[in-house]
Amino acid sequence: MKKTGWILTLFLLSGCSLRVLDPASPYADKITRLIYLSFGIMMLVFVVVMILFVHFLKKFHETSDRVDEIPVDESGNRKLEITWTVLPVLLLVILAVPTVTTTYQLTSGASQGEGGQDKERVIIHVKAEQFRWEFTYEGGEVSYDKLVLPLDKEVELRLTSEDVIHSFWAPNLAGKIDVFPDKETRLVFTANKLGDFQGKCAEFCGSHHALMRFETTVMEASAYETWLQDQ
Numbered sequence: 420m421k422k423t424g425w426i427l428t429l430f431l432l433s434g435c436s437l438r439v440l441d442p443a444s445p446y447a448d449k450i451t452r453l454i455y456l457s458f459g460i461m462m463l464v465f466v467v468v469m470i471l472f473v474h475f476l477k478k479f480h481e482t483s484d485r486v487d488e489i490p491v492d493e494s495g496n497r498k499l500e501i502t503w504t505v506l507p508v509l510l511l512v513i514l515a516v517p518t519v520t521t522t523y524q525l526t527s528g529a530s531q532g533e534g535g536q537d538k539e540r541v542i543i544h545v546k547a548e549q550f551r552w553e554f555t556y557e558g559g560e561v562s563y564d565k566l567v568l569p570l571d572k573e574v575e576l577r578l579t580s581e582d583v584i585h586s587f588w589a590p591n592l593a594g595k596i597d598v599f600p601d602k603e604t605r606l607v608f609t610a611n612k613l614g615d616f617q618g619k620c621a622e623f624c625g626s627h628h629a630l631m632r633f634e635t636t637v638m639e640a641s642a643y644e645t646w647l648q649d650q
């Protein structure tokens with residue numbers, strides 16, 4: 420039964436087309452580094468705790484000559500108390516500093532060049548509705564459930580919703596961003612890898628939420644222009 424459970428889990432996971440740890444933009448690359456950092460810290464804590472656990476199991480397990488032994492009642496070990504207070508604080512600082520600075524770096528891009536003053540930036544309007552994505556490009560071209568982006572060009576997505584709250588998530592390119600019916604949110608990133616990347620709505624938004632997927636295609640700037648003309 421246990422084996423069947425594992426096989427089923429692997430089978431279900433194999434259905435995931437989202438590749439979270441495969442960055443195709445500096446934005447996604449920064450997030451990936453944060454994931455590796457927190458995973459590294461987690462593994463360090465896990466391994467140290469497991470080593471201590473096994474060590475103490477061996478050291479203090481009951482043996483025939485120790486059956487009646489009563490352990491010494493120790494209270495207040497200053498050294499140990501300082502160690503297990505300082506170490507977790509240190510680990511949290513190592514995790515918190517890059518997390519906070521990265522978060523500020525990534526969100527500051529959306530407020531710079533406010534109002535599209537930055538002429539180099541490609542502005543695409545994203546409209547979410549139950550249950551599809553509509554992308555409107557600078558010349559008024561529209562595509563549904565397919566976002567096309569030029570390579571190595573800074574892109575600014577301006578997102579709004581027609582109905583409920585959705586969440587735009589293309590893990591190869593950027594982090595999740597909420598999409599609201601009465602407020603515009605922005606996402607700024609630069610795709611630096613050619614190819615097709617999967618994205619989906621990451622906020623439960625109704626009966627067909629699971630089908631609210633989209634594909635992102637990153638193409639050379641010249642091919643992007645041609646594609647736009649074909650729309």
Ligand SMILES: [Cu+2]
Nearest residue numbers: 585620624631
């Ligand atoms: Cu949705």
